[in-house]
Each structure stands twice: as structure tokens, then as C-alpha cells.
Amino acid sequence: MLLRFLLLTVLNLALAACSEPETALRIEGRTMGTFYAVTLADPFPGGEKALHQQVEARLAQISQEISTYDPNSVLSRFNRSPANTPFPIPALMARAVAQGITAGQTTHGLLDVTVGPLVNLWGFGPDKRPQHTPSDAEIAAARARVGIDKLHLTQGKEGALLSKSRTDLYLDLSTLGEGVGADAIAELLEQSGVHHYLVEIAGAVRSKGHNPNGAPWRIAIVDPSDKPGAFQAVVAPKEMAVSTAGSYRNYYELDGKRYSHIINPRTGKPITHRLVSATVILPTALEADAYDTALMVMGPEQALTFAQKNRLAVYLIVKTDRGFEARYTPQFTPYLVQ
Structure with missing residues (x-):
């Protein structure tokens, strides 16, 4: 990654x-x-x-x-997928997502693998560094897209399926x-x-x-x-x-x-x-x-x-x-x- x-x-x-x-x-x-x-x-x-x-x-x-930088990675393709659509993911990625969800729940959201929109807003992701401090409105808009409650992982004999309740949810496992x-x-x-x-x-x-x-x-x-x-x-x-x-x-x-x-x-x-x-x-x-x-x-x-x-x-x-x-x-x- x-x-x-x-x-x-x-x-x-x-x-x-x-x-x-x-x-x-x-x-x-x-x-x-x-x-x-x-x-x-x-x-x-x-x-x-x-x-x-x-x-x-x-x-x-x-x-x-x-990887969030490879547009063809499994994660990037999931981020482009529509809401409420089960998306198959490999076992290693499923293990990371499961750990992210578990730690997120245990820490009451202080570890959040969907925090990418905020990371990008502040210039620590694929987006360029901001020219000014993000406004309260920009922060609020990014926060609306964040939350592990919007991410859903199902694991079974057939493999792992990942879905999201918002199309613009941005998963970041960095x-x-x-x-x-x-x-x-x-x-x-x-x-x-x-x-x-x-x-x-x-x-x-x-x-x-x-x-x-x-x-x-x-x-x-x-x-x-x-x-x-x-x-x-x-x-x-x-x-x-x-x-x-x-x-x-x-x-x-x-x-x-x-x-x-x-x-x-x-x-x-x-x-x-x-x-x-x-x-x-x-x-x-x-x-x-x-x-x-x-x-x-x-x-x-x-x-x-x-x-x-x-x-x-x-x-x-x-x-x-x-x-x-x-x-x-x-x-x-x-x-x-x-």
C-alpha cells in the first residue's frame, strides 16, 4: 500500500x-x-x-x-462502488477492515477507517495540502461522510463482502x-x-x-x-x-x-x-x-x-x-x- x-x-x-x-x-x-x-x-x-x-x-x-493511491486497487474500486451493494474483498483486506471496525467500536469511534475525507481535507491524503485552514462548513461536510456505522462487513464460507450505506463513503486503511x-x-x-x-x-x-x-x-x-x-x-x-x-x-x-x-x-x-x-x-x-x-x-x-x-x-x-x-x-x- x-x-x-x-x-x-x-x-x-x-x-x-x-x-x-x-x-x-x-x-x-x-x-x-x-x-x-x-x-x-x-x-x-x-x-x-x-x-x-x-x-x-x-x-x-x-x-x-x-492502496488508496492505486486507482485499480481493491480498496479504490470499493470506494467507487455504489451504496448498499455487496462488494467482494480478499481475505487480507477483510482482516484489516474487521480489525478497524472492532477497534473503532472499542474506542467509540476514535479509530475510524472511514476518516479519509477529513484526512484529505487537511492535506494528509492523496489531495494536495490546503491553501487555507478548512472552514467549519468544510469540516462539517467531510464529517457527514465519516463513520464506521456506515461500513458493513459480512464474512462467510464464500468469502468476505463489504458494503456501505453512503456512496461517497471513503475507506482508508492507511x-x-x-x-x-x-x-x-x-x-x-x-x-x-x-x-x-x-x-x-x-x-x-x-x-x-x-x-x-x-x-x-x-x-x-x-x-x-x-x-x-x-x-x-x-x-x-x-x-x-x-x-x-x-x-x-x-x-x-x-x-x-x-x-x-x-x-x-x-x-x-x-x-x-x-x-x-x-x-x-x-x-x-x-x-x-x-x-x-x-x-x-x-x-x-x-x-x-x-x-x-x-x-x-x-x-x-x-x-x-x-x-x-x-x-x-x-x-x-x-x-x-x-
């Missing part, structure tokens, strides 16, 4: 592998408007060339399904794209007999087993200050997925104000609070990728309360008058490397 809006600024590279062994088999590339890297401690059938080809092919397939990709590559590796790996697609990470030195994989949560080599914490994922969302890199300034790419579906406007980074640890990168975005919309207090109530492993970085401050739930503590 070549999400060009991520090319407007440097994407939030909130997670990076720590102390990567020189003996690792590692490939890197570009996908979804950002970077990916796959590091193995096991041999891959056919070697580095085969690994690169198969990873690239899998990511290209994902783009063909859920907030889940990195998680979708990380899970898909992890699945590819497992099917190839590889059980010791680290997969990174920007802020979404999947890992399993150990690195080539026999030690657990470790991941750094990068310091938002962008000081070279600075990080807030190091975690050992323990074969769980890790995903981070942040507001401090993908933004622009207009009319003397700074606007983040993270849009609050309730207000129709970019977030303005002091939560700058949210890291979530869950079994799949898709799940973690869904909730890190919702937490960023919530803000520091509400995000921490939500994470505690739902017993989520969450690590927040908040900008204060004294600098950046970390706040995390008890469920996150076992993953921290002291």
Missing part, C-alpha cells in the same frame, strides 16, 4: 532494532511510503535474493488490495497498513520455515525467537527529540508485536499554526494535545497498529485511562514543560529492559 501522504514528511520511525548482529541476513526496501527491514537468524530457502523477491512480491500484493504488512511478512517467513526473525515496517514490528547471537530481539522506543542515538526505552517483545504512532514528525505549518497528520474524527481537526508518541504491545501488529493511532487521538490522560481499563501494554511519551515524560501501564513493565 503505497501511502504517499507518509512522504510529506519523515515518517515516525518510532521503533528500531537495537544492536543488530553483523552476521544477520538482512534486507531493506521501501513500501507504503516508508521503509521496511527484515532480519533473519535462520537461513532462508534460496538465500537473500529469494527473500528479497518474495518479500517485495508480498508487499506489492498488499498494495494491490488496500492507519493499519504497516501492521498488515508486518504480519504478512511474518506469516511468509513462518511458511518458509524461518522461526527467528525481526520484521520492521516503520513503526510496526514483528519478531520471534532470537537474533543470530542467540539473544532475545530488542527494540528501542526512539526519543521524540530526534537527538542522534537517543531513545526513551528498550523493550524485549517476547514474540509479541509492537507498534508505535507519533505526532511529532508528520505535520505541516499553515497560517502560523502546526497541524499533525493525526485527525480526531469527533472534532474533524488535527490533534493539539501533548501526547507525542504511543507504543502498544499485542499479539499481532495489526491489532497494535489499530490501537496506537486511537491512543494518539485520545491524548495523554484519556489514553492512559483507556489502556489501564482494557489492560493493554501501552507506553506513552508526553511533552511537558520539563521535557518528555514517559507514562506506561503495569502490563508494559514486563517488556521493559532495565
Whole structure:
């Protein structure tokens, strides 16, 4: 999914592998408007060339399904389809939509995969950056098109069918794209007999087993200050997925104000609070990728309360008058490397 809006600024590279062994088999590339890297401690059938080809092919397939920039993608064709008409979608896309709907319901709409009209209005989607701050009327018109209650997914033995109650509903799975990709590559590796790996697609990470030195994989949560080599914490994922969302890199300034790419579906406007980074640890990168975005919309207090109530492993970085401050739930503590 070549999400060009991520090319407007440097994407939030909130997670990076720590102390990567020189003996690792590692490939890197570009996908979804950002970077990916796959590091193995096991041999891959056919070697580095085969690994690169198969990873690239899998990511290209994902783009063909859920890209908003490819007019021929399954998602783009669904967005052009009429209302109240069942539209067949592939299994991977159905999995992403189902997770989006579930997270949207759990967060009471703060994660909304139909928020695309607002994202585009503020210039973080395929549309160009606005020449002026959107008016209240423009925001209201875009908000009328938004809402997961207007999206309907049916899954059965015959496959998955997706429909919408408004013709102009705009589905955008960009907030889940990195998680979708990380899970898909992890699945590819497992099917190839590889059980010791680290997969990174920007802020979404999947890992399993150990690195080539026999030690657990470790991941750094990068310091938002962008000081070279600075990080807030190091975690050992323990074969769980890790995903981070942040507001401090993908933004622009207009009319003397700074606007983040993270849009609050309730207000129709970019977030303005002091939560700058949210890291979530869950079994799949898709799940973690869904909730890190919702937490960023919530803000520091509400995000921490939500994470505690739902017993989520969450690590927040908040900008204060004294600098950046970390706040995390008890469920996150076992993953921290002291």
C-alpha cells in the first residue's frame, strides 16, 4: 500500500532494532511510503535474493488490495462502488477492515477507517495540502461522510463482502497498513520455515525467537527529540508485536499554526494535545497498529485511562514543560529492559 501522504514528511520511525548482529541476513526496501527491514537468524530457502523477491512480491500484493493511491486497487474500486451493494474483498483486506471496525467500536469511534475525507481535507491524503485552514462548513461536510456505522462487513464460507450505506463513503486503511504488512511478512517467513526473525515496517514490528547471537530481539522506543542515538526505552517483545504512532514528525505549518497528520474524527481537526508518541504491545501488529493511532487521538490522560481499563501494554511519551515524560501501564513493565 503505497501511502504517499507518509512522504510529506519523515515518517515516525518510532521503533528500531537495537544492536543488530553483523552476521544477520538482512534486507531493506521501501513500501507504503516508508521503509521496511527484515532480519533473519535462520537461513532462508534460496538465500537473500529469494527473500528479497518474495518479500517485495508480498508487499506489492498488499498494495494491490488496500492502496488508496492505486486507482485499480481493491480498496479504490470499493470506494467507487455504489451504496448498499455487496462488494467482494480478499481475505487480507477483510482482516484489516474487521480489525478497524472492532477497534473503532472499542474506542467509540476514535479509530475510524472511514476518516479519509477529513484526512484529505487537511492535506494528509492523496489531495494536495490546503491553501487555507478548512472552514467549519468544510469540516462539517467531510464529517457527514465519516463513520464506521456506515461500513458493513459480512464474512462467510464464500468469502468476505463489504458494503456501505453512503456512496461517497471513503475507506482508508492507511492507519493499519504497516501492521498488515508486518504480519504478512511474518506469516511468509513462518511458511518458509524461518522461526527467528525481526520484521520492521516503520513503526510496526514483528519478531520471534532470537537474533543470530542467540539473544532475545530488542527494540528501542526512539526519543521524540530526534537527538542522534537517543531513545526513551528498550523493550524485549517476547514474540509479541509492537507498534508505535507519533505526532511529532508528520505535520505541516499553515497560517502560523502546526497541524499533525493525526485527525480526531469527533472534532474533524488535527490533534493539539501533548501526547507525542504511543507504543502498544499485542499479539499481532495489526491489532497494535489499530490501537496506537486511537491512543494518539485520545491524548495523554484519556489514553492512559483507556489502556489501564482494557489492560493493554501501552507506553506513552508526553511533552511537558520539563521535557518528555514517559507514562506506561503495569502490563508494559514486563517488556521493559532495565
